[in-house]
Amino acid sequence: MFSEQLIGNLIQGLVLGTIYGMATMGLSLIFGVLKVVNVGHGAFIMVGAFVTLFLFNALGLNPILAIPVAFIIGMALGYLFYYTTIKRLIKAPELATLLATFAIGVLLEEVIKLIFGSEFRGYNWAVGKVSLGITVLPLSKLYACAGSIIIAVLLYLWFNKTRAGSAMRSVVEDSEGARVCGVNVSGTYALSFALGIGLTMASGVLLTMFIPVGINPYMGGGYTLKAFVIAVLGGLASPYGAFFGGLVFGLLENGSYTIFALIPGVEPFALTRFFSFVMLLIILLIRPTGLLSRK
């Protein structure tokens, strides 16, 4: 009985993990290239969720079609915030970008609150479900999972097969060296930030396909914290690392929840969160380059 429940939860965790991974790639991409921690990360996920909600409720648009829309809006927002704010702070101490990205997050939350109000919302996209014997998965979750994997693969191809992608990788390795070799470093910074935000907003769409309720302007904070843990699992500076970090995190989250739920007299949900932060600290200490790195 217990093992069945554990396996069922682990399957759910794996599916959720692909979305977690996808939702962290933007954070890692931005940190890898610009060395900026986007503390407002979750707010962009939230905006992506609202884009989905709006398109679904007002226009009846399929959430899958909301993915490119959110991605494009995200790219635009990314360029906007890069040129108005981040560009001027890249050389400043971390404090400046940490606070600035936090302020950007707050700004987004308040603007969305102004437009949509602060109550919890959701949408109902009924496309049926599949039974795996042990556990039941709604098709919408599987679409979200497939969407995450496709986007991750596209990003991988783009990184490795295009000029802009290799320019970005060269800046991650050594921005001065890349500049010497004729890479347009400031253009790469702008593109990376925009791409990171675009990916993050698209992941907001995928997240609502997995959890179509609880959408509200302040939903992002928890995702920012989860994204930090996942990004650290993956080495903080690598988008693929982040994707696999997401898988590991999804499994550990659901697995540890199932186990903590057996202990009487505790709150398993909170202990799961505690466990994830303990993991964060341990990895930062013993392997700050991430679980997957070879170094």
Added chain:
Amino acid sequence: MKKQITKYYPLIPVYAAYLILFLIGVNVEGMWQLVAMLLFYCALGQAFNIFLGMTGYVDFGYVAFMGVGTYGMALAITRLVGFQGLGLGIIVIGFFLALVMSSLLSVAVGAVALRLRGAYFAIATIGVNEGFRFLIEGAKIWNGTEGMIFTAELNRILGREAASALSTFWADVMVLVIAALAAFVTLFYMRSKIGYALTALREDEDAAKVMGINVTKFKIIAFITSSGFAGLIGATSWALKTPYVFPPEVFEIHYTIEAIIIVLLGGAGTLLGPVIGGLIYGISKYYLSIFMPGFQLLIFAPIIIVIIIMFPEGVVGMLKNRLKGTALGRFII
């Protein structure tokens, strides 16, 4: 001897500001509430500045130390309420416990997190803050999610009238004392070997290390001092002023952000900065919440971004550079 005294001239504008604030609060009808809030923000900035301003390390989980301090006071009051004879002594024990608990946590966190730098340090400290909160909630330590409400205990210990005077007036006075102490310690550090070492470390940690400065030791000193003050602020501003403690509230990351904004507004690493930052932040927050309720954050967020871009060294940082070498310059650092 004279040199000894001139060393402490920069405290004059800081203490003058606190004195004026206090006198306004006591003498002008209806102002105490605002003054109390300003004192809290000044104290918060002054305490955080000792670490953030002097080392340049961004502790994103600073509020955890305030939270732990709040628990220290709460535990003293709820556990010792039976010992009526102790009276005010229970409050003193509460302060002691707040100081010890926040310092112990800072030693543990510092030993681990201070090996990391920059963004890694910031993320690790967020992790500590959230982790500690979820440990309390998850393992149901100190009543877990339910928290503790100890209004009745406080009334029993001090009597109803004294307890109410404590929460409406004396707690704020204690915050003032803590802010003044933090300012003194800041200047003491600045004028001693610790300050010089920290300046060197803030500018270039590797160079400082090569020069033979024990950077870890000085980082930890600044971290523990700053965290200890945070514990005391939590014990007064939160536990004594509003006698309850809930984990989601006392580990709320927004307080860390407020502290960062105050330090940055005034000027990181300056002595007068946190006072000016606290006043600007507190006054604008207070009046925005009166005149534009619900829109404070919408207005604040872009202003913060503009300030970070245009005035990264803060108000006092700019003043300091202007006044360098003049007679006034000796008072403003």
